[in-house]
Amino acid sequence: MSENVGRWLRDEIENSILSNEFSPGERLDETVLATRFGVSRTPVREALMQLDAIGLIEIRPRRGAVVIDPGPHRVYEMFEVMAELEGLAGSLAARRLDKVSREAITATHSRCEQSAGAGDSDAYYYDNEEFHKAIYAAGRSDFLEEQCVQLHRRLRPYRRLQLRVRNRLSTSFLEHCAIVDAIFAGDGDEARRLLRTHVGIQGERFSDLVASMATR
Amino acid sequence: MSENVGRWLRDEIENSILSNEFSPGERLDETVLATRFGVSRTPVREALMQLDAIGLIEIRPRRGAVVIDPGPHRVYEMFEVMAELEGLAGSLAARRLDKVSREAITATHSRCEQSAGAGDSDAYYYDNEEFHKAIYAAGRSDFLEEQCVQLHRRLRPYRRLQLRVRNRLSTSFLEHCAIVDAIFAGDGDEARRLLRTHVGIQGERFSDLVASMATR
DNA sequence: AACGCCATTCTTGTATGCAAGATTATTGAC
DNA sequence: GTCAATAATCTTGCATACAAGAATGGCGTT
Numbered sequence: 001m002s003e004n005v006g007r008w009l010r011d012e013i014e015n016s017i018l019s020n021e022f023s024p025g026e027r028l029d030e031t032v033l034a035t036r037f038g039v040s041r042t043p044v045r046e047a048l049m050q051l052d053a054i055g056l057i058e059i060r061p062r063r064g065a066v067v068i069d070p071g072p073h074r075v076y077e078m079f080e081v082m083a084e085l086e087g088l089a090g091s092l093a094a095r096r097l098d099k100v101s102r103e104a105i106t107a108t109h110s111r112c113e114q115s116a117g118a119g120d121s122d123a124y125y126y127d128n129e130e131f132h133k134a135i136y137a138a139g140r141s142d143f144l145e146e147q148c149v150q151l152h153r154r155l156r157p158y159r160r161l162q163l164r165v166r167n168r169l170s171t172s173f174l175e176h177c178a179i180v181d182a183i184f185a186g187d188g189d190e191a192r193r194l195l196r197t198h199v200g201i202q203g204e205r206f207s208d209l210v211a212s213m214a215t216r
Numbered sequence: 217m218s219e220n221v222g223r224w225l226r227d228e229i230e231n232s233i234l235s236n237e238f239s240p241g242e243r244l245d246e247t248v249l250a251t252r253f254g255v256s257r258t259p260v261r262e263a264l265m266q267l268d269a270i271g272l273i274e275i276r277p278r279r280g281a282v283v284i285d286p287g288p289h290r291v292y293e294m295f296e297v298m299a300e301l302e303g304l305a306g307s308l309a310a311r312r313l314d315k316v317s318r319e320a321i322t323a324t325h326s327r328c329e330q331s332a333g334a335g336d337s338d339a340y341y342y343d344n345e346e347f348h349k350a351i352y353a354a355g356r357s358d359f360l361e362e363q364c365v366q367l368h369r370r371l372r373p374y375r376r377l378q379l380r381v382r383n384r385l386s387t388s389f390l391e392h393c394a395i396v397d398a399i400f401a402g403d404g405d406e407a408r409r410l411l412r413t414h415v416g417i418q419g420e421r422f423s424d425l426v427a428s429m430a431t432r
Numbered sequence: 433a434a435c436g437c438c439a440t441t442c443t444t445g446t447a448t449g450c451a452a453g454a455t456t457a458t459t460g461a462c
Numbered sequence: 463g464t465c466a467a468t469a470a471t472c473t474t475g476c477a478t479a480c481a482a483g484a485a486t487g488g489c490g491t492t
Contacts, residue, residue: 003277004445006265030474040447042258045475049222049262053269061219062453062474077359084304088297143293220475246444256477261445278444278483 005039009047012037017056017067018156024069028057056154072210075158076201082151083200086132089148090179090195091188092139101138102184108134109180116173121163124172128163131176135183135195158209162201165208172198221255225263228253233272233283236373240285244273272370288426291374292417298367299416302348305364306395306411307404308355317354318400324350325396332389337379340388344379347392351399351411374425378417381424388414 013033016022028048034041052059059065070078093101108131115123132152136145163169175198182191201209218224229249232238244264250257268275275281286294309317324347331339348368352361379385391414398407417425 006445007277031472041474042446042448046262046265046445049265050269053266061223063455064473074359077357080357081301081304081360081363084300085297088300141293141296143290144297147297222475247442257444258476258478262475279485280443 004043006043006046009033009037009039009043010050013047014051014054014056017051018153020157022067024067026067028065028067030064072206072213075155075209075213076206078151078155079158079199079201082148082155083196083198085144085148085151086135086199087192087196089136089139089141089144090183090191092141092144093135094183094186094188094191096140097138097183097186101134101140104134105131105138105180105183109176112173112176116169119169121169124169125160125163128172128176135179138183158213162205162209164212165205220259222259222262225249225253225255225259226266229263230267230270230272233267234369234372238283240283242283244281244283246280270366288422288429291371291425291429292422294367294371295374295415295417298364298371299412299414301360301364301367302351302415303408303412305352305355305357305360306399306407308357308360309351310399310402310404310407312356313354313399313402317350317356320350321347321354321396321399325392328389328392332385335385337385340385341376341379344388344392351395354399374429378421378425380428381421 013022013028022028030041030044030048033044037044048057048059048065051057052065056068057065058068093105108127111127112124112131115127129152133149136148139145163172175194179191179194179198182194218227229238229244238244246257246260246264249260253260264273264275264281267273268281272284273281274284309321324343327343328340328347331343345368349365352364355361379388391410395407395410395414398410
């Protein structure tokens with residue numbers, strides 16, 4: 001439990017939203033949340049304010065808070081921006097790579113290799129996250145890293161289902177290999193290009209996304 | 217005045233920070249703010265929570281809120297990300313340009329021409345903002361547009377001084393011309409490239425930034 | 433005179449109370 | 463039976479009260 005109730009609630013509710021425990025469109029009643037967590041309404045309100053500022057919920061004046069439903073199109077737009085930011089991170093990583101970051105990338109990459117080889121989609125999901133975070137860190141831009149982590153977090157629920165697609169696991173890992181090669185070769189432009197296409201959603205993968213979002 | 221006191225306060229304090237009325241590092245006392253705005257501490261706290269979530273201030277538990285001082289390096293990083301996002305917006309604009317957006321870009325572009333020709337740096341500052349916003353809108357990605365506007369807003373205090381540099385006004389406008397040409401020609405890659413260099417901070421402009429930040 | 437410890441004071445964090453707007457239910461008319 | 467208007471209820475928004483942790487100042491000791 002965090003240092004104060006407000007922050008703890010913020011994290012708690014945020015996780016509940018991102019793990020789809022509170023579904024998009026659902027109303028978040030202050031009193032209900034307060035009694036549920038055994039606190040008063042004040043820290044609940046403060047938590048909701050923050051989630052509103054982040055963009056996870058919407059507080060309509062005098063009408064309560066609801067979980068935002070991005071909808072397929074907006075999720076697509078978010079992936080588009082994510083792709084761009086990851087591309088930048090990759091190009092910076094290629095230029096600024098140092099020993100520590102190189103080892104972090106190698107380590108996470110080989111963990112991806114194992115889970116991909118084992119066909120363990122859940123493990124790969126987690127390792128993949130660490131791999132990408134290693135690239136953000138290698139870019140050596142704190143602000144960019146924060147933005148990437150935040151967006152990555154928000155897209156989590158939607159990325160999970162991407163991996164379910166046929167052969168996506170091995171395809172993803174092969175792309176990782178090329179990305180690592182480009183970064184280690186110091187080829188920033190290539191790393192950028194590869195990451196953009198790796199993260200972005202093109203063609204039939206968009207309809208996959210829409211389809212899977214409809215069945216949640 | 218906004219619909220409720222909390223939001224009004226958020227906007228008010230946010231503006232005060234962005235216009236440097238509250239300087240970076242300054243402590244924001246809840247009681248002082250409350251009496252200053254003639255309200256109780258509750259909506260003040262709610263406003264501060266939101267500003268904390270946005271990243272404009274930092275609330276250290278039990279130790280109050282302070283305005284975040286990004287520092288030259290982090291501002292540079294923010295410009296780096298901004299450049300990337302604007303590049304994406306430009307490339308999307310080139311691909312998706314329609315009549316309305318085309319006219320909006322033309323209109324704001326010619327206003328820039330006037331203020332640049334008149335050497336009116338303050339007017340150009342404003343027109344330039346509208347020009348860039350027209351490009352965001354032309355990209356037809358709500359999420360990207362929001363991200364761009366938000367970052368643009370946060371970088372406002374630092375962009376102003378960029379224009380003070382010798383010849384920057386006419387240089388900036390010439391770059392705008394090339395950007396408009398690329399977008400109207402449907403050349404997304406070129407628009408992206410031009411916008412990236414237009415927005416980014418390279419070489420001696422970084423030291424200009426550092427120097428001007430030191431004398432605030 | 434300087435350093436450290438303790439008490440006081442101040443600020444933040446949470447709870448509760450009250451007023452005003454929104455929602456829902458009920459009653460009446462058509 | 464359906465629709466509308468009005469009353470009752472519920473929820474949010476803001477203020478105030480109280481408790482707990484942090485900062486500050488004074489006092490004593492070395």
